Amino acid sequence: xxxxxxxxxxxxxxxxxxxxxxxxxxxxxxxxxxxxxxxxxxxxxxxxxxxxxxxxxxxxxxxxxxxxxxxxxxxxxxxxxxxxxxxxxxxxxxxxxxxxxxxxxxxxxxxxxxxxxxxxxxxxxxxxxxxxxxxxxxxxxxxxxxxxxxxxxxxxxxxxxxxxxxxxxxxxxxxxxxxxxxxxxxxxxxxxxxxxxxxxxxxxxxxxxxxxxxxxxxxxxxxxxxxxxxxxxxxxxxxxxxxxxxxxxxxxxxxxxxxxxxxxxxxxxxxxxxxxxxxxxxxxxxxxxxxxxxxxxxxxxxxxxxxxxxxxxxxxxxxxxxxxxxxxxxxxxxxxxxxxxxxxxxxxxxxxxxxxxxxxxxxxxxxxxxxxxxxxxxxxxxxxxxxxxxxxxxxxxxxxxxxxxxxxxxxxxxxxxxxxxxxxxxxxxxxxxxxxxxxxxxxxxxxxxxxxxxxxxxxxxxxxxxxxxxxxxxxxxxxxxxxxxxxxxxxxxxxxxxxxxxxxxxxxxxxxxxxxxxxxxxxxxxxxxxxxxxxxxxxxxxxxxxxxxxxxxxxxxxxxxxxxxxxxxxxxxxxxxxxxxxxxxxxxxxxxxxxxxxxxxxxxxxxxxxxxxxxxxxxxxxxxxxxxxxxxxxxxxxxxxxxxxxxxxxxxxxxxxxxxxxxxxxxxxxxxxxxxxxxxxxxxxxxxxxxxxxxxxxxxxxxxxxxxxxxxxxxxxxxxxxxxxxxxxxxxxxxxxxxxxxxxxxxxx
RNA sequence: GGGCUUGUAGCUCAGCUGGUUAGAGCGUUCGGUUUACAUCCGAAAGGUCCUUGGUUCGAGUCCAUGCAAGCCCACCA
Numbered sequence: 001x002x003x004x005x006x007x008x009x010x011x012x013x014x015x016x017x018x019x020x021x022x023x024x025x026x027x028x029x030x031x032x033x034x035x036x037x038x039x040x041x042x043x044x045x046x047x048x049x050x051x052x053x054x055x056x057x058x059x060x061x062x063x064x065x066x067x068x069x070x071x072x073x074x075x076x077x078x079x080x081x082x083x084x085x086x087x088x089x090x091x092x093x094x095x096x097x098x099x100x101x102x103x104x105x106x107x108x109x110x111x112x113x114x115x116x117x118x119x120x121x122x123x124x125x126x127x128x129x130x131x132x133x134x135x136x137x138x139x140x141x142x143x144x145x146x147x148x149x150x151x152x153x154x155x156x157x158x159x160x161x162x163x164x165x166x167x168x169x170x171x172x173x174x175x176x177x178x179x180x181x182x183x184x185x186x187x188x189x190x191x192x193x194x195x196x197x198x199x200x201x202x203x204x205x206x207x208x209x210x211x212x213x214x215x216x217x218x219x220x221x222x223x224x225x226x227x228x229x230x231x232x233x234x235x236x237x238x239x240x241x242x243x244x245x246x247x248x249x250x251x252x253x254x255x256x257x258x259x260x261x262x263x264x265x266x267x268x269x270x271x272x273x274x275x276x277x278x279x280x281x282x283x284x285x286x287x288x289x290x291x292x293x294x295x296x297x298x299x300x301x302x303x304x305x306x307x308x309x310x311x312x313x314x315x316x317x318x319x320x321x322x323x324x325x326x327x328x329x330x331x332x333x334x335x336x337x338x339x340x341x342x343x344x345x346x347x348x349x350x351x352x353x354x355x356x357x358x359x360x361x362x363x364x365x366x367x368x369x370x371x372x373x374x375x376x377x378x379x380x381x382x383x384x385x386x387x388x389x390x391x392x393x394x395x396x397x398x399x400x401x402x403x404x405x406x407x408x409x410x411x412x413x414x415x416x417x418x419x420x421x422x423x424x425x426x427x428x429x430x431x432x433x434x435x436x437x438x439x440x441x442x443x444x445x446x447x448x449x450x451x452x453x454x455x456x457x458x459x460x461x462x463x464x465x466x467x468x469x470x471x472x473x474x475x476x477x478x479x480x481x482x483x484x485x486x487x488x489x490x491x492x493x494x495x496x497x498x499x500x501x502x503x504x505x506x507x508x509x510x511x512x513x514x515x516x517x518x519x520x521x522x523x524x525x526x527x528x529x530x531x532x533x534x535x536x537x538x539x540x541x542x543x544x545x546x547x548x549x550x551x552x553x554x555x556x557x558x559x560x561x562x563x564x565x566x567x568x569x570x571x572x573x574x575x576x577x578x579x580x581x582x583x584x585x586x587x588x589x590x591x592x593x594x595x596x597x598x599x600x601x602x603x604x605x606x607x608x609x610x611x612x613x614x615x616x617x618x619x620x621x622x623x624x625x626x627x628x629x630x631x632x633x634x635x636x637x638x639x640x641x642x643x644x645x646x647x648x649x650x651x652x653x654x655x656x657x658x659x660x661x662x663x664x665x666x667x668x669x670x671x672x673x674x675x676x677x678x679x680x681x682x683x684x685x686x687x688x689x690x691x692x693x694x695x696x697x698x699x700x701x702x703x704x705x706x707x708x709x710x711x712x713x714x715x716x717x718x719x720x721x722x723x724x725x726x727x728x729x730x731x732x733x734x735x736x737x738x739x740x741x742x743x744x745x746x747x748x749x
Numbered sequence: 750g751g752g753c754u755u756g757u758a759g760c761u762c763a764g765c766u767g768g769u770u771a772g773a774g775c776g777u778u779c780g781g782u783u784u785a786c787a788u789c790c791g792a793a794a795g796g797u798c799c800u801u802g803g804u805u806c807g808a809g810u811c812c813a814u815g816c817a818a819g820c821c822c823a824c825c826a
Contacts, residue, residue, distance in 0.1 A: 004788070054776080198824070205826085223826060236826095273825045348824065393753070398823080401753080404822090528821090563761060563775095565819095597774070598762060603754060603820070606761050610775045617774095617788040624786035631785070665765080672763065676773070688790080695783085 001630055001732055005623035007586030007616075011724045015138055018727075021749045024145045026081040033079060036740050045075035045082045046518035048503055048551070049137075049144055050526055050534070051152060054088035055095065055129035058136045060560040060568060060607060061527065063578040066591040067569045067600055067671065068525045069142050073720035074666055075522075076143070077747035083518055084143060085506045087150035088133060090126060092417035092495045093189070097354060099125055099416070101298055114437050114463040115415045115490055122416045123153070136579055140299035141587045141723045143743070148514070150506045152498055153418065157505040161498050162421045162479050164545065169477055173370045178299070178471050180282075180289045181364050181409055182350065185307030186357035187411040190366065192494065193406070194533055196359050198348035205345035206329065207275065208467075210235055212253040213260065219252060220339050221552055222274030224347060225284070226332060227324040229256045230313040231302040234280040236291060239265035241276050249478045255337035264295055272679070283363050301363050305468075337556040367411040367420060367491065377543045378536065387539060390555045390601055390669050394531065401532050410494045413466070417492030422475045425517060426457060426485050429473045437463035457485065466490050500537030505551035510546075524551040527559060528603070540609045555669055563608030576607065585616035588722035592618065595721055615640075618679060621723045622718070625687055626712060626729040634704035645697075648706045651690045654681065655710045659748045662717050675721050682714050708733075713748045 002009075008597030018554035022028035028046070033040050047068045052058065068084065070672045076082040099122045100110055110118055134146070150157065168174045182191040208228050209218040219235055232254055236631065238243040248265045268291060292299065298673045302313040306569055309324045311315045316324040317332060332338040350359040379402040382395060389395045411420060424432065430449030438444050438461055448467075451460060467490050469475070475489070476482050482528035498505075507515040520542070526535055535554060561567055562574040569575065581590045592615035598605035636642075643649045658681045686707075694703035712734060719726040719742050730742035738745060 003786075005786095147816095221826080225826085270825055275826095278826055281826095287824085287826080347826085350824095397753080400822085561761095565761070593774095594786090596763095602762090608761065608775080611761080611773095613788080614774045617786095620786065620788045624789090626785085628785035661765095668765080670765070673765070676763070679773085691785085692783090692790090 001623070001627045003627075004111050005170050005620045005725060007588065007619070007679055007724065008583075011139070011141070011582075011587055014724050014727050014731075015141065018143065018743055019138075020148070021741070023741065024084070024143045026083045026145070029076060029744050030081055032740065033744055038740065038746050039079045041079040041081065043080055044518050045072070045073050045080035045290055045523070046146075046507075046521040047084045047523045047525070048506055048521055049084065049086045049142070050530075051087040051089035051139070051150075051499065051502065052133045053091040053094060054133060054151065055126045056091075056098075058140075058578055059576050060576050062133075062137070063140060063590060063594050064525070064527070064560065064600060065137065065140065065142055066595055067555065068523070069140075069144075069689065069723075070591075070595060070671060071523050071525075072143055073524050073605070073723060073743065074747065077719065077745060078349060078742065078745070078749075081517075083145060083148070083514070085148050085150070085514075085518075086134070086137070086142070086144040086146060087502070087506055088130060088152065089495070089499060090416065091729055093187075093354075093412065093414055094490065095122060095126060096414050096416040097187075100134060110415065111443060111465070112441070113261075116462075116648040117467050118415045121542075131658060139396045139579060139582050139587060141591065142198060143723070148506070152495075156508060157498060157501075158418060159479075160501055160505045161418055161493065164501060164541070165421060166477050167545075168369065169395065173374065175368050175370065176204065176365060176471055177368060179283075179366050179368065179409065181366055182352075182359045183305065183360055183362040183364060184352050184357055184506065184740040185305070186355065187352065187414075188305075190364065190409060190411065191352055191359065192409060192496075195353050196350055197353050197670075199351055199356060200346055201349045202344065202346050203349070205274070205342040205347075206332070207339040207341070208255060208279075208332060209339050210255060210261075210279075211337075212247065212733040213253060213349060215250075219247060219263070219277050222276045222279045222342075223279055225281075225325070225347070226328040227309065227313070227316060227321060227647075228281045228302060229254060229279065229332075230316070230327065231281045231283045231300040232259070232279045232308075233282060233292065233297045234261050234264045234295065235263045236269050236278045236280050237263060237276060238267055238269040238271050240267070241269070241271050243276060255332055255335060256317050266294070273305065284361050286361055289361075299363060303362060305362065305364070307360065313585045326568045351539045365468060366409045369408040369410055371405045371407050371540075374540050374544055375402045378539045380668065381543060381549055386549045387551065388553050389739075390553070392639055394528070394554065394556045396479055396582050397528075397531060398536060401536060408494075410497045411489075411491035412488075412494050414492055415490075417495065418491060418498055419479055419491045420491050421479055422489040423482050423486040424467065424469050424473055424475050424489070425483070426452060426460075426487055429467075429469050431470050432473060433466075433468040434460065434464070435466040436460050437465065439463070457487075461487060464490065496533050496537050499534060500541045501545075503538055503542055519546070519550070521551045523553050523555065525555045525557060528556050529559070531556065555601070557601045558605045560594065561604045561606045563606055563610070565604065565606045567604075581609065581612050585612045586619060586724065588619050589613070589616035591723075592721055595671050596679065597672075599672050601669065601671075615722075618683065618724060621683055621687065622715070623725060624728065625682070625691065626733055628691065628709060629704065629708050630733060632710055633701055634706045636705055638705050638709035642702075643706070644702065647690060647693055648703065651686065651710055655713060656687060659713065660719065663749065671721075678714065678717050678721070682718070686710060686714065715742065716745060716748055719743070 050562050061117050072084040203224040207220050207222050211218045247263050250263050251260050265687050280288045282289045282299050304310050309319050310318050316327045362369035382398050432448045435445045501637050507519050509515045538550045589612045593612040661677050662674045713727045727742045
């Protein structure tokens with residue numbers, strides 16, 4: 001053994017030995033343990049890997065997969081039939097954004113391609129780079145069964161997702177509706193509520209006069225969006241507001257288009273704010289939409305999908321929102337309908353989480369999942385602890401989210417995703433809006449009935465970019481084209497619709513062997529940022545399809561921040577690439593830095609090079625204990641009844657205590673405490689005290705036997721944390737007596 | 750507006766159901782060519798455990814108030 005531990009000579013070699021030996025596969029482990037007369041537990045232990053984006057390099061967050069691998073290795077050594085299932089995600093929206101940036105560099109955009117071509121181009125871009133993430137996970141030491149790896153766009157996944165959609169439709173859980181959605185004109189797609197955020201902005205607040213019919217009075221209304229006045233259908237005041245009591249029920253004139261609108265009373269209106277009177281624009285504001293429904297008001301769209309004003313916006317039709325706003329203000333001013341402007345007004349505007357571009361609430365036909373009943377099942381499962389959480393706070397958050405759930409818009413207007421398996425008969429969707437590239441690659445847009453006169457169905461189908469079918473358009477659900485005259489819905493599923501079924505698709509629901517053996521799974525590790533996006537949806541889907549929960553235990557880990565406790569971000573320039581630390585200090589040190597250097601269960605945990613370096617030193621420490629043992633002679637087999645020295649008895653005592661403590665802590669998922677306990681024992685008890693004391697003994701042989709025995713148990717306890725260096729030491733020291741590699745050796749109980 | 754979390758050594762953080770002299774990594778100072786390791790060893794400095802009050806034989810740990818920082822949800826036109 002070399003004087004210093006060098007991870008570079010070890011990690012790749014050891015990983016290959018494990019993988020080639022099939023030790024990541026439950027079947028082979030079971031077989032080998034039986035051959036060697038090691039106990040085999042009938043129970044299974046299964047962990048699903050949250051699928052990383054197929055084409056992006058790993059970031060620090062992925063290094064927390066060490067938690068999953070730690071649990072896997074722990075249970076594997078305990079003799080459970082252990083399976084850690086890997087996979088990769090297509091990450092629809094994220095990937096498309098990255099790809100579109102590439103296109104932009106070539107002066108192209110998504111509009112230059114028909115959707116089929118664009119999809120295939122993005123897919124091959126993903127495939128070209130898809131081994132990147134997997135290879136990096138291997139470098140971290142993940143002991144997952146790569147022969148079972150699943151890709152989110154594989155046939156198996158598609159088939160399950162389609163079947164689920166069909167079943168939900170049959171059960172009346174899928175509906176199509178015009179709904180006010182979060183639409184991003186910039187990205188050209190809808191976002192769910194979870195994907196939008198509010199940011200503070202300064203927007204001029206305009207006070208607009210609405211003339212009361214047959215009177216000289218007017219009501220003044222404050223708004224930051226005068227261009228939407230074209231879509232106003234009412235004025236609302238609070239019923240308790242004495243200033244306006246006499247006006248309720250009267251009629252005002254819309255200052256921009258002359259529409260006659262009622263003054264209604266609704267206690268949603270805040271008496272304190274603005275003038276106490278609110279314009280109601282159900283087509284472009286979520287609260288107004290609710291009020292509109294309550295009072296049976298008309299829905300008017302004055303902004304279209306491109307972010308331009310519609311024909312209903314008369315004088316400003318065709319303009320973009322910004323110019324339309326300026327123009328509207330000008331018109332109001334000319335009509336003497338503008339009372340005043342508060343230029344310094346600050347408000348919160350709705351933007352997307354990705355690029356912080358404005359979201360327009362727009363009326364759009366969309367596919368929805370009815371959530372009330374589905375969520376109720378999940379809620380009960382969580383309340384009854386059928387799914388356990390590592391901290392009570394996550395259970396609470398889950399309960400409150402599930403209790404206040406809204407219907408889920410599942411259609412996205414992006415290309416890179418799983419296309420919704422819905423087909424329209426072109427002869428029945430004449431009023432649908434269709435966009436396609438003709439054979440000369442010119443972008444053609446119009447109503448279905450008009451286009452079909454000029455173009456062949458084949459040409460439209462070939463170049464198809466988008467169909468926006470009316471809510472009442474007839475459709476068929478089918479995995480394949482149901483007939484000559486059919487075009488498929490161009491919307492794709494929200495990525496969480498497919499990843500929400502990950503426990504089912506990876507294990508090959510409903511008939512796969514793995515599904516029968518390993519479902520429900522045992523341990524699910526994830527960060528809190530996708531608690532609702534993902535964890536909740538997996539519970540919902542599993543309960544819906546199988547009546548079973550998808551996993552028994554959820555472990556929520558924290559965000560990995562930099563050494564100053566600041567969030568890592570590209571703009572701050574403090575992003576740490578985990579692989580550079582693996583190269584510099586070894587995967588073992590990196591894993592310890594995350595698992596033991598902080599508290600992985602805390603909301604955030606700080607990570608630094610110093611920590612990793614500290615644990616690299618620890619790897620070297622145990623390496624040198626191993627060298628010391630290798631260089632000294634020992635004579636007999638360890639026998640607990642033949643301990644002559646008090647020191648020997650003490651260290652054995654301490655070791656037994658250590659084993660108990662580590663087991664207790666691991667079973668409570670206190671990984672940092674378990675690891676820290678081992679660290680202390682090895683360095684400050686075993687090495688600094690015991691090992692130093694026996695150097696002075698005359699008869700060293702018996703002491704070396706004790707040391708060898710204690711150290712062997714330490715190496716086992718440490719294996720789930722630091723798999724590489726422990727396995728390498730095991731191969732050097734204990735191969736003579738132990739035929740099995742450390743990875744499947746028996747755990748000290 | 751509603752909810753949550755955190756406040757411990759110079760820095761980043763551990764501290765399990767309350768129980769002796771409060772710990773780690775890095776940093777600082779002093780001393781070590783001990784034949785496993787300088788990626789090391791020995792020693793030291795450094796903490797009113799945010800404030801105040803309470804429960805208790807006993808509080809870093811439990812409760813309340815205040816102060817400070819951060820997060821999540823909802824969003825007032």
